[in-house]
Amino acid sequence: MKLKQLFTDDSAVSPVIGVILMVAITVILAAVIGTFVLNLGGNLSDTSPQASFGFEFDSTNGTTITHETGDSIPGDQLNTTGVTWDGSGGNWTGTVSAGTSITKYKDVDNWDGETIRVVWSSETGESSATLSKTTAPNN
Numbered sequence: 001m002k003l004k005q006l007f008t009d010d011s012a013v014s015p016v017i018g019v020i021l022m023v024a025i026t027v028i029l030a031a032v033i034g035t036f037v038l039n040l041g042g043n044l045s046d047t048s049p050q051a052s053f054g055f056e057f058d059s060t061n062g063t064t065i066t067h068e069t070g071d072s073i074p075g076d077q078l079n080t081t082g083v084t085w086d087g088s089g090g091n092w093t094g095t096v097s098a099g100t101s102i103t104k105y106k107d108v109d110n111w112d113g114e115t116i117r118v119v120w121s122s123e124t125g126e127s128s129a130t131l132s133k134t135t136a137p138n139n
Contacts, residue, residue, distance in 0.1 A: 115134070
């Protein structure tokens with residue numbers, strides 16, 4: 001092989017590789033800038049906690065809802081839905097962790113088939129999730 005011919009040969013593939021690399025860099029930059037501009041990753045921090053709740057129904061003593069296992073959750077982000085409460089029961093306060101419970105009272109004594117949910121809402125209020133759900137036994 002002649003060394004002089006190696007330096008004067010223009011049939012290399014480097015211009016093609018250079019163009020491909022420039023296009024790839026442009027596409028990646030456009031995707032990153034577009035993500036920030038459109039705030040597509042903004043709600044990733046609003047993932048719902050993982051927790052398990054137990055329900056104990058009593059027609060005279062109300063319903064006791066107990067956080068059994070899982071993540072600790074700020075009480076102001078939890079709500080119990082599905083029935084009309086009479087207002088005399090407790091609400092979630094402080095940090096709700098395993099062992100924390102509240103007792104809620106219903107307007108009437110009959111729980112027949114009522115569905116109760118423990119619902120989490122994010123701090124911003126943009127997302128929510130049902131953490132636990134149960135159906136009351138028929139009396």
